[in-house]
Amino acid sequence: MRAHYRAEGLAERDLAPDPYQQFARWFEQAADSGLHEPNAMVVSTADAEGRPSSRTVLLKQYDERGFVFFTNYGSRKGRDLEANPYASLLFPWHGIARQVIVSGPAERTGRDETAAYFRTRPHGSQLGAWASEQSSPVASREELDATYARLADRYPEGEDVPAPPQWGGFRVRAEAVEFWQGRENRLHDRLRYVLTDGKWTVERLCP
Structure with a gap:
């Protein structure tokens, strides 16, 4: 099974100054396209021995501080992040031939922030x-x-x-964010923001 992508490309000149602004652009476009639950993302973690696991979770908040989801802290992902506080987030927007991959450290949200979301x-x-x-x-x-x-x-x-005491949020603070745009002949565009010394730089990756 093979899909042929013919979408418009993604050029460096079209990018926002930082990945959070670029994500906001693409997220709005994904929502406007009619994709089902564009805030659904695959969260990947690894335990203390480096054994990975993945699951689908809903993104609930994002801003320049990071990407937030909520869970039971006793769940597998909660235990993984306690032992190894790094995560990868994948937004699989196949319907519009796009993906976004976020990676970085994860930390718990404050109880006030958790309680405020829980009430909603x-x-x-x-x-x-x-x-x-x-x-x-x-x-x-x-x-x-x-x-x-x-x-x-x-x-x-x-x-x-x-709000249950064992339930709350994690915020993934991005250190790298890749924007993937499907192109024909499998020559996809992959542009990745990388945080270095507090500044974002952009690199192009081979597909």
Whole structure:
């Protein structure tokens, strides 16, 4: 199976001064294109022994400080980032023949920031954060549903649900950001911002 790309290219002169501004441009275009969940990204981590793992997570915030997602700190990615605080984020925008890859150190968001975001989540998602010990084995679906039901009785709709202490955000502070644009004949454009001594430089990579 092979797709033939015929998209317009990406030239150095077209780039924004820094990767966060460039990401904002492409993210807006991805959203306007009708892509389903353009904020879905593959988060890759590695444990203390260097064994990698990946999963799809939703980007919830981004600015010049980094890219933020939320999770259970006891999950596999949470444990990985505790032992080895670096991550890679991949935005696979196949429908518009684009990808963005972010890599850099990851750190927990503050509890105030976590609580503020948690309050914006739907009530059911708030309960789900309490019900699921993410990445841990569970005996059955029935056990998970029963835990959720008990929480729903404790915190009925309309009642404030506190953010679980084991749940919160990670911010990935970019050290390198690659913008990939598919081109015909597999001669894709790959332009990568690299942070060196506090300044961004751009390099072109062979496809």
